[in-house]
Amino acid sequence: MTLDTLPTSQSGRITAIDWSLLAPEEAQRLRALGIDEGAEVTIAHRGVFAGRDPIALEVGRMTVAIRRSHARAMTVEAA
Amino acid sequence: MSRLRTAALVGNPNAGKSALFNVLTGARQKIANYPGVTVERKAGRLILPSGEPLELIDLPGSYGLDATSPDEEVTRKVVLGEFEGEARPEVIVIVLDASNLEQHLVFAQEIVALGRPVVVALNMVDLAERDGLVLDPRALEQALGVPVVPTVAVRRRGIPDLVWAISNAEAKAEADSHDHRQPHLTLPERRLAARNIAKAAILSETAQHKLHARLDTVLLNPWLGPLVLFALLFVIFQAVFAWATPFADALEGLVAWLAEGVVDVVPAGLVQDFLVEGVLNGVGSVVVFLPQIVILFAFILFMEASGYMARAAFIMDRLMAYVGLSGRSFIPLLSSFACAIPGIMATRSIADPKDRLTTILIAPLMTCSARLPVYAVIIAAFIPNRSVGVGVGLQGLVLFALYVAGIVGAMVVALVLRRSVTQGAASGFIMELPKYQLPRLNDLLIGLWQRAWVFLRRAGTIIFMATVVLWILLSFPRALPGESQVDASIAGKLANGLAVVVEPIGFNRDIALALIPAMAAREVAVASLATTYAVDAEDEEEAALALGDQLSSRWSLPTALAFLAWFIFAPQCLSTIAVARRETNGWKWPAFMVAYLFALAYIFAGITYWSALALGL
Numbered sequence: 001m002t003l004d005t006l007p008t009s010q011s012g013r014i015t016a017i018d019w020s021l022l023a024p025e026e027a028q029r030l031r032a033l034g035i036d037e038g039a040e041v042t043i044a045h046r047g048v049f050a051g052r053d054p055i056a057l058e059v060g061r062m063t064v065a066i067r068r069s070h071a072r073a074m075t076v077e078a079a
Numbered sequence: 080m081s082r083l084r085t086a087a088l089v090g091n092p093n094a095g096k097s098a099l100f101n102v103l104t105g106a107r108q109k110i111a112n113y114p115g116v117t118v119e120r121k122a123g124r125l126i127l128p129s130g131e132p133l134e135l136i137d138l139p140g141s142y143g144l145d146a147t148s149p150d151e152e153v154t155r156k157v158v159l160g161e162f163e164g165e166a167r168p169e170v171i172v173i174v175l176d177a178s179n180l181e182q183h184l185v186f187a188q189e190i191v192a193l194g195r196p197v198v199v200a201l202n203m204v205d206l207a208e209r210d211g212l213v214l215d216p217r218a219l220e221q222a223l224g225v226p227v228v229p230t231v232a233v234r235r236r237g238i239p240d241l242v243w244a245i246s247n248a249e250a251k252a253e254a255d256s257h258d259h260r261q262p263h264l265t266l267p268e269r270r271l272a273a274r275n276i277a278k279a280a281i282l283s284e285t286a287q288h289k290l291h292a293r294l295d296t297v298l299l300n301p302w303l304g305p306l307v308l309f310a311l312l313f314v315i316f317q318a319v320f321a322w323a324t325p326f327a328d329a330l331e332g333l334v335a336w337l338a339e340g341v342v343d344v345v346p347a348g349l350v351q352d353f354l355v356e357g358v359l360n361g362v363g364s365v366v367v368f369l370p371q372i373v374i375l376f377a378f379i380l381f382m383e384a385s386g387y388m389a390r391a392a393f394i395m396d397r398l399m400a401y402v403g404l405s406g407r408s409f410i411p412l413l414s415s416f417a418c419a420i421p422g423i424m425a426t427r428s429i430a431d432p433k434d435r436l437t438t439i440l441i442a443p444l445m446t447c448s449a450r451l452p453v454y455a456v457i458i459a460a461f462i463p464n465r466s467v468g469v470g471v472g473l474q475g476l477v478l479f480a481l482y483v484a485g486i487v488g489a490m491v492v493a494l495v496l497r498r499s500v501t502q503g504a505a506s507g508f509i510m511e512l513p514k515y516q517l518p519r520l521n522d523l524l525i526g527l528w529q530r531a532w533v534f535l536r537r538a539g540t541i542i543f544m545a546t547v548v549l550w551i552l553l554s555f556p557r558a559l560p561g562e563s564q565v566d567a568s569i570a571g572k573l574a575n576g577l578a579v580v581v582e583p584i585g586f587n588r589d590i591a592l593a594l595i596p597a598m599a600a601r602e603v604a605v606a607s608l609a610t611t612y613a614v615d616a617e618d619e620e621e622a623a624l625a626l627g628d629q630l631s632s633r634w635s636l637p638t639a640l641a642f643l644a645w646f647i648f649a650p651q652c653l654s655t656i657a658v659a660r661r662e663t664n665g666w667k668w669p670a671f672m673v674a675y676l677f678a679l680a681y682i683f684a685g686i687t688y689w690s691a692l693a694l695g696l
Contacts, residue, residue, distance in 0.1 A: 022507075023504070026507045028145075029430065029509045031266060032142035032266075033142065033182070034182055034270065044292070045295060045299040045393075046301070047394075047396065048305055048394050048397060049301075049305075053396070053397050054396045054508050056299060056393060060182060061178055061181065061210075062511060063295070063511070064509065065393045065396070065509065065510045065512055066508065066509050067405075069507070070507060070509065
């Protein structure tokens with residue numbers, strides 16, 4: 001299951017990230033924000049308009065906005 | 080050594096660095112640019128307990144030393160002492176968000192490992208307590224091996240202790256100038272260590288009643304969120320018009336009173352003309368818009384300091400994606416409503432170069448505060464002040480429409496640019512949504528004062544110069560008896576040439592005349608019109624007429640509307656062009672920007688004029 005299909009307010013653990021789908025700077029920024037393999041995340045909110053994009057992700061005590069396209073590169077398992 | 084010793088504040092974005100900086104330095108701040116880059120260098124003086132001053136610099140927020148954006152590059156170079164023209168700071172003050180230690184300690188460890196004298200400000204401990212966290216600063220101190228001081232910058236808590244710690248670290252730096260570097264840890268190692276250190280420092284954690292989560296369920300709600308944002312923007316624009324009026328009237332009265340004083344004291348003649356027509360009418364007509372600019376900035380600063388601005392970016396991201404941009408562009412663009420210069424500078428947080436370039440190119444389309452004087456004068460003179468419904472005035476509605484026109488124009492231009500000259504991969508959007516916080520009044524006031532000062536300085540320099548030059552061009556050669564002074568003047572002759580070009584879009588000679596000095600800054604157009612009509616006046620009584628009355632008796636409604644349409648697009652601001660050049664490293668893009676904006680201004684002013692005529696307005 002990829003992160004973008006995780007139901008809202010359900011937690012998941014990121015098991016793998018397909019870094020080839022992400023630009024190098026994006027990958028670096030995600031890692032700097034603690035979004036990396038092994039991180040536990042919850043989708044707190046989904047975007048407003050068509051496509052429910054972007055996604056507000058809870059990582060630890062932080063809330064981080066990412067695009068669905070980023071979430072699609074991440075494999076999660078329910079935690 | 081004559082140089083003032085320095086300390087630098089570093090930390091993740093949203094650690095409350097700026098609030099801490101304000102408390103530590105008070106109003107003794109200097110904002111300049113780092114040479115070569117347009118990253119703001121914020122410096123102030125911190126008085127140590129010994130009475131000695133220390134220069135404190137507030138470095139851009141950063142997630143690590145290996146970061147990529149120009150902002151973070153400055154932080155890295157200054158901290159490492161690699162920044163040319165900036166001495167390596169003697170003391171580094173790491174600012175941590177106490178309620179987000181796991182994340183903030185990742186960067187903190189990297190700084191501590193440099194082996195420089197370091198003090199940690201464990202900031203926003205009150206928010207951590209609100210989240211149900213009880214922390215042990217001593218445990219943190221032991222784990223990091225550096226002094227840790229709990230602070231609440233916005234409530235001024237822990238500040239004397241922090242100053243003491245900085246003072247001690249500075250004394251130590253003087254005694255021992257060697258670095259005590261620690262082995263470098265990789266990011267996963269630091270993250271693991273951060274988690275362990277945080278765990279050890281957290282004494283207890285009770286069930287959290289996260290205020291920000293509850294606020295977000297409303298403010299990021301798919302239906303309510305955009306509604307709240309749109310309503311807020313509407314309130315801002317209504318407020319700018321309604322709340323500012325008494326203050327603007329008072330300022331206007333002050334200018335009139337000064338003019339009377341000058342007439343009483345200075346004998347009639349060229350000097351009196353110069354002071355009244357040139358200086359007071361010109362500069363005065365711009366300064367009266369200070370209240371509106373202050374109100375607009377007050378809203379923007381409040382949105383930024385409260386954490387709502389990032390939510391606005393979140394809500395807007397999808398819409399921005401339609402035109403090939405991201406929610407990150409929303410913040411520079413919203414700042415551009417106040418002024419395109421800080422707006423263009425704020426694009427530095429956009430990582431993607433094509434995204435950033437597009438945002439720079441469309442930033443001047445956002446209705447900046449310099450357009451407000453122009454819009455305000457024209458609206459007041461030509462749009463009747465009546466209500467169109469519950470508390471909504473027609474004047475405010477027209478102003479709102481002008482703002483919307485700028486936004487729609489910018490979006491269409493972005494769409495076209497992203498498919499042509501700034502083509503590239505679709506941009507991403509990765510952004511921390513900070514915790515909500517009630518901003519401290521003092522921080523808002525300091526920010527407001529800085530913005531107001533920039534505006535007044537412009538009024539005192541660029542606008543003053545432009546109006547004085549225009550007055551000279553308008554006043555010489557002197558008209559023969561029976562001839563109009565404006566027709567006889569150098570400026571009048573110049574404007575006659577330009578008038579041929581702008582006549583098809585409904586502009587008269589006076590407008591052509593105002594457009595020339597308004598290249599320096601848009602609001603000069605108002606000052607120029609005021610000066611022109613003051614010089615042109617038959618007698619003192621007519622000269623004393625408010626600019627609005629002058630305009631409504633001299634211009635037709637289609638001309639006024641075309642004038643408004645022109646200013647939605649026209650890139651009449653030398654400072655913006657200069658900043659665009661600096662940010663894009665060359666003349667190519669600013670030249671492109673100026674060309675396309677003038678083309679749009681001409682086309683849309685023309686369309687407006689001829690449509691208005693056709694409608695019989």
